[in-house]
Amino acid sequence: MAAIATGDISRTDEYPVKICFVSLPGIGGVTMALRAAGLQPGAAPGQAQRLRLHVAGKRRAAEGIAAFDLVAEDGGELPAFIAGSHIDVYLAGGLTRQYSLRNNPAERHRYCIGVLREVAGRGGSAHMHDHLKVGDTIETSLPRNAFALEENAPFSLLLAGGIGITPILSMAHRLSALGRDFAFHYSARSAERMAFRNEMEASAFADKVHFHLDDGPAGQKLSLANLLAHRPVGAQLYACGPGGFLDAVIGSAKVLWPSEAVHREYFANATPTTGDRPFRVTLAGDGRSFDIAPGRSIVEVLGENGIEIQVSCEQGICGTCVTRVISGVPDHRDLVLTDRQRAAGDRMTPCCSRALTDELVLEL
Numbered sequence: 151m152a153a154i155a156t157g158d159i160s161r162t163d164e165y166p167v168k169i170c171f172v173s174l175p176g177i178g179g180v181t182m183a184l185r186a187a188g189l190q191p192g193a194a195p196g197q198a199q200r201l202r203l204h205v206a207g208k209r210r211a212a213e214g215i216a217a218f219d220l221v222a223e224d225g226g227e228l229p230a231f232i233a234g235s236h237i238d239v240y241l242a243g244g245l246t247r248q249y250s251l252r253n254n255p256a257e258r259h260r261y262c263i264g265v266l267r268e269v270a271g272r273g274g275s276a277h278m279h280d281h282l283k284v285g286d287t288i289e290t291s292l293p294r295n296a297f298a299l300e301e302n303a304p305f306s307l308l309l310a311g312g313i314g315i316t317p318i319l320s321m322a323h324r325l326s327a328l329g330r331d332f333a334f335h336y337s338a339r340s341a342e343r344m345a346f347r348n349e350m351e352a353s354a355f356a357d358k359v360h361f362h363l364d365d366g367p368a369g370q371k372l373s374l375a376n377l378l379a380h381r382p383v384g385a386q387l388y389a390c391g392p393g394g395f396l397d398a399v400i401g402s403a404k405v406l407w408p409s410e411a412v413h414r415e416y417f418a419n420a421t422p423t424t425g426d427r428p429f430r431v432t433l434a435g436d437g438r439s440f441d442i443a444p445g446r447s448i449v450e451v452l453g454e455n456g457i458e459i460q461v462s463c464e465q466g467i468c469g470t471c472v473t474r475v476i477s478g479v480p481d482h483r484d485l486v487l488t489d490r491q492r493a494a495g496d497r498m499t500p501c502c503s504r505a506l507t508d509e510l511v512l513e514l
């Protein structure tokens with residue numbers, strides 16, 4: 151298996167996303183936690199890496215958003231995480247969902263997540279809202295990070311839209327603890343849909359937070375054009391929110407913000423899945439070949455034949471499954487690879503991407 155667990159990932163060359171599954175945040179570090187568990191740093195989550203967590207708290211955070219506090223079953227310390235990290239939550243029926251940790255990374259006793267009930271979702275968030283209750287036990291992955299914070303930047307601009315507040319909130323905690331200079335803009339459709347506002351207003355960084363309501367007075371609405379029209383020297387930009395919000399941020403940042411200064415995290419991949427054509431995948435390791443029919447993924451077909459590719463999001467946004475391409479031309483449908491990586495044609499996300507040629511030879 152040739153999954154690349156650490157490296158730079160992004161959808162375009164203009165706006166890279168840093169993905170790193172391990173780090174040493176000065177409070178113990180995920181690397182040490184992984185090694186203590188006999189696991190390899192950088193490994194994608196599998197059965198052996200699951201945590202069993204107790205649901206210690208559940209509350210309504212905003213309209214359609216539920217907040218959960220998860221703790222170790224024995225009440226002990228949890229593996230450390232860094233700002234911007236997420237966990238996979240394994241739900242009944244084989245559903246796996248990714249949720250960002252929103253709490254202060256200095257906390258070792260709990261993982262806090264916020265779950266938006268997605269009306270058009272596949273049932274994971276509805277299950278969390280309707281069935282998961284205080285006292286239940288759930289399984290999760292170890293924390294991983296596909297949205298790393300550059301902690302030494304002289305200034306950081308944090309932008310959150312809707313439920314995109316969760317990783318951004320964790321970043322604000324971390325930057326505040328480090329004494330870094332930053333500004334935090336949180337935009338929501340309405341006051342009822344704005345989560346964790348009280349928490350932010352009571353935080354040590356309350357003076358750095360600016361709230362924006364889409365249905366509020368004109369003067370307080372988020373103006374990305376104005377906000378991004380000036381870039382302090384060395385400033386880094388972090389954005390998380392719905393696709394439209396991120397597209398607007400990226401569009402507004404294009405002129406003044408260099409590629410390496412813009413970091414964003416998507417929730418979902420809305421890339422059209424039409425135009426599937428059949429192709430063949432050949433494994434470089436043993437030469438076996440498998441036909442991938444329209445509507446089937448490489449991961450699915452190989453899995454049915456006993457070849458496991460580790461996955462997490464299964465929609466091309468996390469980079470867990472990235473695999474080397476030996477020959478053939480991938481039909482990229484992910485949101486993680488750069489234009490340069492796509493042009494090089496030497497890697498792909500087999501969870502969602504396909505082939506433009508009749509055959510792909512993968513380093514498996």
Ligand code: FES
Pocket residue numbers: 460461462463464465466467468469470471472484486499500501502
């Ligand atoms: S599993 Fe997330 S990109 Fe493939």
